[in-house]
Amino acid sequence: xxxxxxxxxxxxxxxxxxxxxxxxxxxxxxxxxxxxxxxxxxxxxxxxxxxxxxxxxxxxxxxxxxxxxxxxxxxxxxxxxxxxxxxxxxxxxxxxxxxxxxxxxxxxxxxxxxxxxxxxxxxxxxxxxxxxxxxxxxxxxxxxxxxxxxxxxxxxxxxxxxxxxxxxxxxxxxxxxxxxxx
Amino acid sequence: xxxxxxxxxxxxxxxxxxxxxxxxxxxxxxxxxxxxxxxxxxxxxxxxxxxxxxxxxxxxxxxxxxxxxxxxxxxxxxxxxxxxxxxxxxxxxxxxxxxxxxxxxxxxxxxxxxxxxxxxxxxxxxxxxxxxxxxxxxxxxxxxxxxxxxxxxxxxxxxxxxxxxxxxxxxxxxxxxxxxxxxxxxxxxxxxxx
Numbered sequence: 001x002x003x004x005x006x007x008x009x010x011x012x013x014x015x016x017x018x019x020x021x022x023x024x025x026x027x028x029x030x031x032x033x034x035x036x037x038x039x040x041x042x043x044x045x046x047x048x049x050x051x052x053x054x055x056x057x058x059x060x061x062x063x064x065x066x067x068x069x070x071x072x073x074x075x076x077x078x079x080x081x082x083x084x085x086x087x088x089x090x091x092x093x094x095x096x097x098x099x100x101x102x103x104x105x106x107x108x109x110x111x112x113x114x115x116x117x118x119x120x121x122x123x124x125x126x127x128x129x130x131x132x133x134x135x136x137x138x139x140x141x142x143x144x145x146x147x148x149x150x151x152x153x154x155x156x157x158x159x160x161x162x163x164x165x166x167x168x169x170x171x172x173x174x175x176x177x178x179x180x181x182x
Numbered sequence: 183x184x185x186x187x188x189x190x191x192x193x194x195x196x197x198x199x200x201x202x203x204x205x206x207x208x209x210x211x212x213x214x215x216x217x218x219x220x221x222x223x224x225x226x227x228x229x230x231x232x233x234x235x236x237x238x239x240x241x242x243x244x245x246x247x248x249x250x251x252x253x254x255x256x257x258x259x260x261x262x263x264x265x266x267x268x269x270x271x272x273x274x275x276x277x278x279x280x281x282x283x284x285x286x287x288x289x290x291x292x293x294x295x296x297x298x299x300x301x302x303x304x305x306x307x308x309x310x311x312x313x314x315x316x317x318x319x320x321x322x323x324x325x326x327x328x329x330x331x332x333x334x335x336x337x338x339x340x341x342x343x344x345x346x347x348x349x350x351x352x353x354x355x356x357x358x359x360x361x362x363x364x365x366x367x368x369x370x371x372x373x374x375x376x
Contacts, residue, residue, distance in 0.1 A: 001245045008240070008252050012259040019263045026270035034273065109214065110334070110350040 035065075038072070042089025042099045045069045055170050062166040070098060071170060073163040079155040082106035084115075086156065088163035095167050097127040097160060112152030120146050120153070124160060134161040185310055192314025199322035199362075200369040204290040208282045209323060210358040216339045219327025221275050222282060223320025227312070228264055229286050230319075233257045234300040234312035241301035253296045258287045291319060322365075329361050 040046040050065035050072070065072040070091025076083050084105045089098040100121055107113045114120055123144055127134070135141025136153050145153035198204050208226070213219040236256050244252050265283050268276040276283065286292060295315055300308040331337055334352030336344030351357045 001248050004244055005248045005251060005255075008244075008255055012255050015259055016262055019266050023266040023270040027266070027273075030270060030273040109353045110347070 038087050038101050038103065039065055039067065039089070041101050042072050042087050043067055043070045043091065044098060055166055055173070057162075057166050057169045060162070062163070064166065064170065066170075071167055073166050073170075074103070075159040075163040075166070077155045077159045077162065079105060079107050080112045080149070080151045081108060084152070084155045084159060086159045086163070088160050090164060090167040094128065094130055095164050095171070097124050097129070097164070100124050100156075100160060107149070107152050112146065112149040114146050114149065115152050115156050120144075120156075127160070129161070129164045134164070185306075188307060188310040189314035189317070192311065192316070193318040193321065194373070196315065197318045197322060197369065198291045198315055199319060199326075200366050201373070202291075202294075203366075204294055205319065206362075207285060208289065209326065210355065210362065212279060212282050213323055213327040213330055213358060213361075214353055215331040215335065215337075216324055216327040218278055219323035219325075220320060222279055223316070223323040225264060225268070225279065225283060226286055226289060226291065226319055227316025229257065229260045230292050230295060230316045231309060231312035232260045233292055234295055234308040235305055236260075237296040237300040238303060238305045238308035249301070250293075250297075253293060253301075254287070257292050257296070261287045291315060326358070326361050326365060329365065330357055333357070333361075 036046070036050065039050055046067055046069065050067055052063060052065055054061050054063040056062070063074045070089055072087050072089045074085065074087055076085045078084070082105075084107065085103040087101050087103055089100070090096065091098050102116045102121075105113065105115065107115060133141040134143065134157050136143045136145040136150060136157055138145060138150060139154070141157070143153065143157045192198070196202060199209055205226070208222050212222040233253075233256055237253055240252065240256070261284060264286075265276075268279075268283065295311060299311050303311070328338055330352045331339075332344075332348075334348045334350065334357060336342060336346060336348040349357070352361065
């Protein structure tokens with residue numbers, strides 16, 4: 001009885017070990033390709049060699065990818081149904097949002113989940129936070145919220161606003177230490 | 183029973199979704215669109231066929247007391263293999279189905295077939311049974327997915343033919359129950375007539 005169970009478990013472990021070894025490289029590649037595809041969507045002229053760093057603003061850590069044309073900041077906030085994770089591409093001296101992409105979300109299908117669609121996210125393209133307020137119209141800002149999904153729209157907007165803050169902090173720290181860094 | 187009968191039995195008379203009513207968790211949760219239903223069905227079929235084959239091979243050597251643990255270990259192994267493969271080669275599909283792939287381990291259909299069929303029958307018969315039940319499950323999920331996608335999003339397999347939003351309830355959980363219930367009625371009515 002013990003012998004049989006041990007034998008089965010040993011055999012299964014062996015099968016799993018082999019599968020893991022075979023699929024390890026393709027899985028890493030697939031996840032890297034996905035990251036690259038997201039960066040290419042949120043930033044102009046992406047050369048395919050992102051450098052991952054992170055910065056802490058207001059006690060929250062923001063991982064970001066520095067590229068030649070701008071910075072892709074990963075920003076996560078609480079949405080309606082759970083964490084809402086965005087990648088926000090920001091570029092320029094007066095920070096301007098180039099594009100945003102949803103990495104993961106658990107919003108309500110048919111309502112908040114529409115935040116993934118172009119209808120909503122296109123408005124953030126070329127958004128200048130200095131000229132237009134990053135808040136939904138209900139709260140006195142300039143963002144068109146998704147109908148019946150104000151909480152999701154607020155979260156999305158907040159994630160972008162946070163990313164802009166992170167971008168400013170990154171730009172600030174680059175200037176300060178610019179001379180000393182190699 | 184003829185070899186062909188083993189396959190058709192899984193599709194009609196012993197249809198896992200509409201007749202045996204097994205594996206309801208993935209059935210209700212992943213059928214938001216036809217494509218999702220189809221992919222979930224195929225993933226389950228892969229595990230079902232392989233676990234049926236291996237279980238029928240080892241069954242004579244396994245003492246009765248540790249039968250269930252042995253079957254579960256075998257099933258879990260195939261599910262993990264499937265999970266790694268999907269992550270590596272079809273990452274998009276893996277992302278949509280996500281949590282429901284590891285949950286195939288506890289799918290009643292897979293253990294049910296191992297316990298009710300594979301451990302008493304030959305390797306070939308068990309494989310055919312796996313194919314039959316697998317096709318039955320895949321077809322059922324795809325049909326539920328098609329109905330929900332038409333009503334909920336106005337499209338089939340991502341091809342949109344009704345502009346606009348569709349009936350939201352059918353994309354969400356209540357719609358899953360309603361569609362499943364009505365399809366079950368239709369299916370069993372058709373079966374009773376025969």
